[in-house]
Amino acid sequence: MPFKPDKRLRLTVSLTMISVILGLMLSMQYKNMRVTADAQAKLPTIDPKAQYTADQLNRIKDENKGLEEEIEKLNKTLHGLEKQAGDVDQNLAPEIRDDLTKYKIMSGLLAVKGPGITFTVDDNKKDIPADKDVLLYITHDSDLRMLVNELFIAGAEAVSINGQRITTTTGIVCIGTMVKVNNQRITTPFVFTAIGDPKNMINALETRGGVIELLTRPENGRYLTITPPKQSPTVTIPGYAGDFNGMKK
Amino acid sequence: MQTKHKVSLFLVSFLLGSMLTVQFSTVHRPREDNNVVDNVQLNAELATEKDRQKFYNSEIDRLEQQVNTYQNKQGNREELAKAMADDLDKIKGLAGVKPLKGNGIIITIEDSFDAIAAGGDPSKAASLDYYLYQLINYLNGNDAQAISVENHRIISLSSIRSISMNNLQVNAVMINPKSITIKAVGNIEQMKIGMNLFPQFFREMGKDFKITDVTNGSLTIPAYDAPVEFKYAQPEGDKKL
Numbered sequence: 001m002p003f004k005p006d007k008r009l010r011l012t013v014s015l016t017m018i019s020v021i022l023g024l025m026l027s028m029q030y031k032n033m034r035v036t037a038d039a040q041a042k043l044p045t046i047d048p049k050a051q052y053t054a055d056q057l058n059r060i061k062d063e064n065k066g067l068e069e070e071i072e073k074l075n076k077t078l079h080g081l082e083k084q085a086g087d088v089d090q091n092l093a094p095e096i097r098d099d100l101t102k103y104k105i106m107s108g109l110l111a112v113k114g115p116g117i118t119f120t121v122d123d124n125k126k127d128i129p130a131d132k133d134v135l136l137y138i139t140h141d142s143d144l145r146m147l148v149n150e151l152f153i154a155g156a157e158a159v160s161i162n163g164q165r166i167t168t169t170t171g172i173v174c175i176g177t178m179v180k181v182n183n184q185r186i187t188t189p190f191v192f193t194a195i196g197d198p199k200n201m202i203n204a205l206e207t208r209g210g211v212i213e214l215l216t217r218p219e220n221g222r223y224l225t226i227t228p229p230k231q232s233p234t235v236t237i238p239g240y241a242g243d244f245n246g247m248k249k
Numbered sequence: 250m251q252t253k254h255k256v257s258l259f260l261v262s263f264l265l266g267s268m269l270t271v272q273f274s275t276v277h278r279p280r281e282d283n284n285v286v287d288n289v290q291l292n293a294e295l296a297t298e299k300d301r302q303k304f305y306n307s308e309i310d311r312l313e314q315q316v317n318t319y320q321n322k323q324g325n326r327e328e329l330a331k332a333m334a335d336d337l338d339k340i341k342g343l344a345g346v347k348p349l350k351g352n353g354i355i356i357t358i359e360d361s362f363d364a365i366a367a368g369g370d371p372s373k374a375a376s377l378d379y380y381l382y383q384l385i386n387y388l389n390g391n392d393a394q395a396i397s398v399e400n401h402r403i404i405s406l407s408s409i410r411s412i413s414m415n416n417l418q419v420n421a422v423m424i425n426p427k428s429i430t431i432k433a434v435g436n437i438e439q440m441k442i443g444m445n446l447f448p449q450f451f452r453e454m455g456k457d458f459k460i461t462d463v464t465n466g467s468l469t470i471p472a473y474d475a476p477v478e479f480k481y482a483q484p485e486g487d488k489k490l
Contacts (some may be wrong), residue, residue, distance in 0.1 A: 006481020067305035074312035081319040103344040114481040152408040157482040195482040
């Protein structure tokens, strides 16, 4: 009778299957655990103190933004009063009023509007080939300053990057991976706004061998993404609320 | 045998089930926070923002006071004129149309045989304008309050460019590229930190880079003196400048 061998065979088969399944599951589990462990190792550990500082920082940044708006409003009110004073009283040396306006625009204190252009500069988000230097694909302080310099050569009267007005004492510097303009951190994408003769500025930026080509063409060794400058009948550039590197007290 | 079989199968299933549960909860444990960066950097940023807030608050006080002064003196022509003249004097300083005197540094960048002998290449001076405006940028980014290049004051509208090897322009005025003097009033230590990398850049062009401190308050940055006219930019809310 083949009863005994049959039973043993069934047992062997089922045990084999269970072992195979177990083995598979174990190896999957092991792999998954390693992935998880790796991911957790990459993330910094949650430090409650750092979390507290970060929350505080975000709060104070929000507050400062509100204060900046208040300063801009007060500067506008003041400008209005100065103009009014000059209008009401013609004997009140009109050149004082006009000079005040002129130098407030020149220093960067007063928000301005006028015809101009906008464009956006961004890091190259595509996969960077392993044999290429990452630094050629990201935006540097020097790139932003080069664009600003070019805009002023082309007759720009006011320029801002991500709402940070270029003033008498503006520095655009990288500290580590941070870009700071007017000592304030800004992040990609970098939106340029410039008031001036739009055609002049666009020609200067887009000219053959010009700054846009220099920063975006692989044959020049750079790979940034810059949108074509867009002309607009009115753009607005905010005023500067800061302390001019300690000059203003 | 049959019962034993069932028991072992049950045990194995139980084990498998619990393992899967553990596995699932391990893999999908949510991470709440990946914004946490270096604590030191956060604290530095927090300190900067706190300083900024302090300044903003004092600035708001000052501006409110000024608005009040103007409103109170609306009828008094002389006092109003004086208040406006005082304001104009301050604004001129910020715009760079008034000289500024103080402590600071003098940087001289000169063609140098020593730098060429050490491997500097004068043909690289084609990018002299690039390094000059970066240098000014780094002075401003490191607490410079006023800067001049060959006594041409740097203002918000300033630009620097090389038209050719012998024609370097600052504020659209030609200067001699062979010897350039840059003066900067401001925080001396901080400005020198900002200048760290620059001597090397200029040496590679065959130029010498020297920094002299001025600590007796006698360094004078001249005023910007070319006429300025705004044809396009006007204050928000104004009809015509």
